Amino acid sequence: MAFKPANNIQDLQYFGEFGGVNPSISDSSTYTFLSAKTMFDTFEGNADGCYLYSRHSTPSNLYLGEALAAMEGTETANVSASGMGAITPVIMQLCGAGDHVVSSRTIYGGTYAFLKNFAPRFNVETSFVDITKLDVVEAAITTNTKVLYCESVSNPLLEVADIKGLAQLAKKYNLKLIVDNTFSPLSISPAKLGADVVIHSLTKFINGSSDTVGGVVCGTQEFINDLRNVNDGASMLLGSTMDSLRAASVLKNLRTLHIRMQQHSKNGLYLAQKFQNDGLKTVYPGLPSHPSHELFTSMMNETYGFGGMLTIDVGSLDKANALMELMQERNLGYLAVSLGFYKTLFSAPGSSTSSEIPEDEQKEMGLSDGLIRFSIGLDADIERTYTMMRECMETLNILNSKEDAVLS
Numbered sequence: 502m503a504f505k506p507a508n509n510i511q512d513l514q515y516f517g518e519f520g521g522v523n524p525s526i527s528d529s530s531t532y533t534f535l536s537a538k539t540m541f542d543t544f545e546g547n548a549d550g551c552y553l554y555s556r557h558s559t560p561s562n563l564y565l566g567e568a569l570a571a572m573e574g575t576e577t578a579n580v581s582a583s584g585m586g587a588i589t590p591v592i593m594q595l596c597g598a599g600d601h602v603v604s605s606r607t608i609y610g611g612t613y614a615f616l617k618n619f620a621p622r623f624n625v626e627t628s629f630v631d632i633t634k635l636d637v638v639e640a641a642i643t644t645n646t647k648v649l650y651c652e653s654v655s656n657p658l659l660e661v662a663d664i665k666g667l668a669q670l671a672k673k674y675n676l677k678l679i680v681d682n683t684f685s686p687l688s689i690s691p692a693k694l695g696a697d698v699v700i701h702s703l704t705k706f707i708n709g710s711s712d713t714v715g716g717v718v719c720g721t722q723e724f725i726n727d728l729r730n731v732n733d734g735a736s737m738l739l740g741s742t743m744d745s746l747r748a749a750s751v752l753k754n755l756r757t758l759h760i761r762m763q764q765h766s767k768n769g770l771y772l773a774q775k776f777q778n779d780g781l782k783t784v785y786p787g788l789p790s791h792p793s794h795e796l797f798t799s800m801m802n803e804t805y806g807f808g809g810m811l812t813i814d815v816g817s818l819d820k821a822n823a824l825m826e827l828m829q830e831r832n833l834g835y836l837a838v839s840l841g842f843y844k845t846l847f848s849a850p851g852s853s854t855s856s857e858i859p860e861d862e863q864k865e866m867g868l869s870d871g872l873i874r875f876s877i878g879l880d881a882d883i884e885r886t887y888t889m890m891r892e893c894m895e896t897l898n899i900l901n902s903k904e905d906a907v908l909s
């Protein structure tokens with residue numbers, strides 16, 4: 502039967518303490534015990550339903566975690582204060598000194614920097630590979646490899662990972678497959694395709710209002726318990742805990758994610774088709790010209806489309822900067838990093854979100870200077886937006902004006 506993540510979210514019914522339609526917020530950092538014995542049992546992990554201290558868990562965080570686990574089809578989940586606060590403990594939990602990670606080379610710059618510059622301090626090494634080539638991935642696996650790491654749709658190049666194929670490799674070599682699904686919530690369900698751990702930066706589409714950072718790790722009860730373990734759990738000990746007030750607000754926003762994703766995808770596809778027809782080098786997984794269009798189609802859940810992320814290449818960083826400034830001036834969106842907002846956001850990844858990646862490596866992976874990454878907003882009238890964007894491109898001679906084209 503088809504997996505329906507939005508139904509799973511809708512079916513979660515939480516009552517507030519006084520019958521409220523939203524769950525009550527637990528506004529406490531610590532919790533009382535009626536007996537000292539229960540406190541002891543809770544420390545030992547043997548007192549279900551008892552709360553101890555809010556770095557460990559809170560009712561509000563558990564509500565949000567449960568909803569995100571339902572969305573991803575995993576047993577449970579642990580929310581964190583940011584996406585990086587989800588990613589780094591997972592890697593630290595699964596890898597110790599001497600271990601090795603095989604990672605996609607096109608991943609979020611912060612994750613790349615962590616694996617490349619920080620994890621080696623703990624003697625955890627990473628091989629960065631072209632994740633779209635399963636033979637290359639397999640060749641990079643060594644006897645020390647513990648983790649395969651990728652993004653379902655990569656930041657910023659929008660490469661698509663063959664999650665089923667990677668899951669088979671993970672099984673063959675007894676590795677854990679970690680998939681960051683930040684760019685494709687609802688559309689792709691990595692755990693259903695064989696991923697062991699699914700991560701999101703909630704900061705993006707899931708929260709959708711660019712008012713907070715947040716993250717989540719979705720996985721088995723056993724793995725989430727390990728992360729939360731008071732003695733050796735990386736989430737518990739590294740301490741990247743989400744605040745309960747935030748968990749409550751992210752949960753409310755999650756309730757509208759399915760509607761927002763449909764609009765982001767509708768607008769993304771419309772602009773991608775127009776830009777491509779205009780002769781701009783356009784990358785969008787919904788375009789048949791995308792090298793992994795069929796793969797994405799084979800993995801996706803019905804209804805939510807190919808997402809709101811697209812890139813165009815306008816030839817040079819100067820042109821990219823001029824275009825972004827002009828689009829912002831004309832109120833078409835914001836020149837800002839991040840994604841998943843109601844308004845379009847654009848940035849040049851080479852000099853921003855992926856600047857952690859050295860220039861020669863950027864070139865090798867196809868991250869060109871003139872690349873602009875768009876997170877397409879929820880614009881009600883995307884035809885009007887397109888017309889205005891096209892006018893900006895004509896003003897800057899990135900595109901010839903239609904009249905010139907007719908005259909020449």
Ligand SMILES: Cc1ncc(COP(=O)(O)O)c(C=O)c1O
Pocket residue numbers: 583584585586609611652656681683684701702703704714715716839854
């Ligand atoms: C794909 C992806 N994963 C993880 C992160 C990190 O999330 P956060 O900024 O919430 O720590 C980002 C941030 O841009 C991202 O784009």
